[in-house]
Amino acid sequence: MTAKGFGRFAAMLAAVMLLAACGEGDKQAQTAQSAADKPVPNPLRVATEGAYPPYNMVDPAGNLIGYDMDVMREVCSRMKVECGITAQAWDGIIPGLQAGKYDVIIAGMSITDERKQVVDFTQGYAITPAYFVALNDSPLHQLDLGLERIGLDEIDTTEEAAIAALKDALKGKSVGVQNATIHANFVEDALGDAVSIRRYDTQENLALDLASGRIDVGLADSTAWEAFLDSEAGRKAGFVGPGFDGGPFGEGLGIAVRKGEDRLLDALNAALNSMREDGTLKRMAEQWFGFDASAR
Amino acid sequence: MNPAFALEILPQLLTGAVLTLQLVALALLLGLVLALPVALARLSPFAPVSALASGYIFVFRATPLLVQIFLIYYGLGQFEAVRESFLWPILREPFWCAILALMLNSAAYTAEIIRGGIRSVPYGQIEAARALGMSGPLLYRRVVLPLAWRQALPAYGNEMIQMVQASSLASTITLMELTGVARAIAARTFQPVEAFVIAGAIYLLLNFVLTRAVHWAERRVTHAAH
Numbered sequence: 001m002t003a004k005g006f007g008r009f010a011a012m013l014a015a016v017m018l019l020a021a022c023g024e025g026d027k028q029a030q031t032a033q034s035a036a037d038k039p040v041p042n043p044l045r046v047a048t049e050g051a052y053p054p055y056n057m058v059d060p061a062g063n064l065i066g067y068d069m070d071v072m073r074e075v076c077s078r079m080k081v082e083c084g085i086t087a088q089a090w091d092g093i094i095p096g097l098q099a100g101k102y103d104v105i106i107a108g109m110s111i112t113d114e115r116k117q118v119v120d121f122t123q124g125y126a127i128t129p130a131y132f133v134a135l136n137d138s139p140l141h142q143l144d145l146g147l148e149r150i151g152l153d154e155i156d157t158t159e160e161a162a163i164a165a166l167k168d169a170l171k172g173k174s175v176g177v178q179n180a181t182i183h184a185n186f187v188e189d190a191l192g193d194a195v196s197i198r199r200y201d202t203q204e205n206l207a208l209d210l211a212s213g214r215i216d217v218g219l220a221d222s223t224a225w226e227a228f229l230d231s232e233a234g235r236k237a238g239f240v241g242p243g244f245d246g247g248p249f250g251e252g253l254g255i256a257v258r259k260g261e262d263r264l265l266d267a268l269n270a271a272l273n274s275m276r277e278d279g280t281l282k283r284m285a286e287q288w289f290g291f292d293a294s295a296r
Numbered sequence: 297m298n299p300a301f302a303l304e305i306l307p308q309l310l311t312g313a314v315l316t317l318q319l320v321a322l323a324l325l326l327g328l329v330l331a332l333p334v335a336l337a338r339l340s341p342f343a344p345v346s347a348l349a350s351g352y353i354f355v356f357r358a359t360p361l362l363v364q365i366f367l368i369y370y371g372l373g374q375f376e377a378v379r380e381s382f383l384w385p386i387l388r389e390p391f392w393c394a395i396l397a398l399m400l401n402s403a404a405y406t407a408e409i410i411r412g413g414i415r416s417v418p419y420g421q422i423e424a425a426r427a428l429g430m431s432g433p434l435l436y437r438r439v440v441l442p443l444a445w446r447q448a449l450p451a452y453g454n455e456m457i458q459m460v461q462a463s464s465l466a467s468t469i470t471l472m473e474l475t476g477v478a479r480a481i482a483a484r485t486f487q488p489v490e491a492f493v494i495a496g497a498i499y500l501l502l503n504f505v506l507t508r509a510v511h512w513a514e515r516r517v518t519h520a521a522h
Contacts, residue, residue, distance in 0.1 A: 091483045118486045176470075180483030188484075198390075198470045199480060205370065209470075212373035214388055 040267050043082035045102035046072055050087030051202050053227040054288040055108030055126075055253075058087070067288035068106045071125055071272075072255075074280060078271040091180040091201070094119060097258060104257050104268070108221070110182045110250040120259050122268045124252030126285060126293045129243030130183055132175075133210065133225050134217040140240045143169045152247025163190065166241055170195050173216035176206045183219045186248045203228075210237060223289055302490045305481050309491070312477030313498050319463045319473060322395055324456060327402030334407035339414060349407070356404035362465050364401060369393040369469040394466040398459065405455050413448030414440060446517045453510030457503050474498060 048056040048068055056066040064085055076083035088096055090107070097105055097119060111121045129149060134140045145162040155163070171194045177184040179199040187197055198215050200206040207228040210218045222243060228234040255272075257264050275281045276294065285294040337349035356364065372378045372387055386392045417440050425439040467476030478495035482488035 091479055092488075094486055095482075095488050114484075114486070179480060184480075185484065199472070199476070200470060201468055208370050208373065212379060214373065214390075 038261055038263060040079060040081060040264050041103050043084045044076060044079075044104065046076075046083055046085040047088040047093055047096060047102040047105050047107065048072075048085060049090045049093065049107045051090070051204060052108045052224060054223055056087075056106075057227075067126065067284060067293075068108060070284045070288070071275070071281070072104075072106045074275060074284070075255075075268060075271040078274060079267050089201075090178070094256070097256060100258075103261075103264065104255055106255045108224070108253055109256055111252060111254040112182055112185075112248065112250040114185070115256070118259070119256040120261070120265055121254030121256055122265060123272055124254055125272055125281065126289075127245065127252030128221055128223045128289070128293050129245045130186070130219060130249055131222045131225060131243050132217050132219050132240040133229070133237050134240045135210070135213065135237050137236070138216065138240075140169060140173075140217060141238070143241060145241055147242040149243045149245065151245055152249060155247075162242065167191055167194050170217065172196075174198055174214075176200060176209060176215040176218040178203050178206055178220065181220075182249050183221070186244070187219055189248065207234065223293065226289075297493065298487070298490060301485075301487060302494055305491060306494060308481065309474060309477050309494050309498060312472055312474040312495075313502070315471065315473040316460070316463050316475075317502070319391075319394055319398060319466055319471075320456075320459050323398035323402055323463070324459055326395070326399040327406055327459075330399065330403035331406035331410055334403060335410035335414065338407060338411050353404045353407055356401050357408075361397065361401050361462055362468065365394065365397040365465055365469060368397045390466070390469045390471050393469060394463075394471055398462060398466075401462070402455065402459055405458075406452065409448045409451045409455060410444065412451070413444030413446075416447045417443045442517075449510065449514050449517060453507065453514075456506055456510065460499065460502055460506065 048064060050056055050058050050064055052066075054066055056064060056068040059065050064087060069085065072085065073083055086102065088102075088107075093105055093107060093109075094115070096102065105119075108126075109115070111124060115121070132140075143166070145165055147159065147162050150159050150162060167190070170191060173195050174197075175187050175191065175195045176198045177187050177200070179201060184197070184199060187195065198209070200209070203220055203224050206215075206218050206220065207225075209215050210228075211233040217240060222239075225234075225239075229237060255268055257268070272281070281294040282292050285292050334349050334352065337345045338353065340346045340349075368387075369390060372393075378384065378387060387396075421439055421443060422435065425435050430438060463473060464475035466473050467479060470476075472480065474495050478491040481491040485491075
């Protein structure tokens, strides 16, 4: 690179840095603005993904439906505010909240320590285990770990042995996950050195590649698998090994709000509490999952 | 911007950049190889051959590259016949599906660039070559194509830069190229600014080198002609 050429490149780089610095300024301004006594916005702007059945999805007529939608509409009506729900791409959904594009996220989002550093969560409104799924002709189905469920909060020796055996069985296999999920984080941390990780933008694309045999196994929430396992293509696939919850899989699913908006958070929690007490949450969970996924 | 974090993610992003380079280089090379016969077919006086080439160019230029990538990757994988064919070991891999889509797309644009170059060769040059007894392949190899290449180079440089950008779409079919790595880092750490600024700077550097190289090649072919 010539001296003149390098100068030009450096100038371009400086321009990029300047752009980045602008973004930074906005972020700071927002944090200062969002005081704890900010009232509950009306209408409340809600973001969801719209591609994660049965939590949130789009029906043939183009309407957003699912467990999340039913819960959110009920929460809004109990808070006596209008709800404006829009669909957002999953991997930009938290940055969008931080940038003030909407006020809350309800999108089958698990409460995790990593996410808690950037957003605040309500109490859990659902909790479901994660499962591996493979095609029925996969040798992985012969794997028997002797456990139904592994809670990752406190791992005992049998569970430790089961995880080691699972890691052994998965050695060299390709594992599909949805990008930016707790499942992606778990595979990366617990199995990253043994398997090749394939990241998908949506659960649907992950299921497509599992069905066509491009990946050996996929990891996702049990309820997220349901739509696929009920479909024509999914009938030749099934759960492998035990279900996972706790630890990196978090405390269940919560509604996310920007940090420090305590009045909004309190109002959401109060609404969820009243729905839990009068059995509304349980009824909605049973309707969408076939079992009481609202239990804690 | 957190400089320490930016430095920490740099090695991961550079691995992504290597995959980006592989995708771009291979797709451009194969695209160029395919583009030449397509351009010649398009110029063919034999109508069915010319129509076939026109059809191919029209389809690949008139549909979004993202749709082409999805159709080749998720679309073809739906058919039992494809999954059982000898092509499956290739089409099973996201890398080769991305190469196939990028190559077919690039070849359509490049064929038009080459055709434009060939059409711009002054007829007098061809007549002069004919007067010297050249014809057919020799005429093309010695006179038409070198002159056409000189005309086409600036436009082709454009196509190369476009291809660097277009390769980012490969992240939608699970390839962890530069954009894919940046997205994964942003998703995991919730620090999108650092990830995308560094990724952007790497793209800038790649294209900077590329424009310099094209510029150098342009100067070289012009000198050679004098």
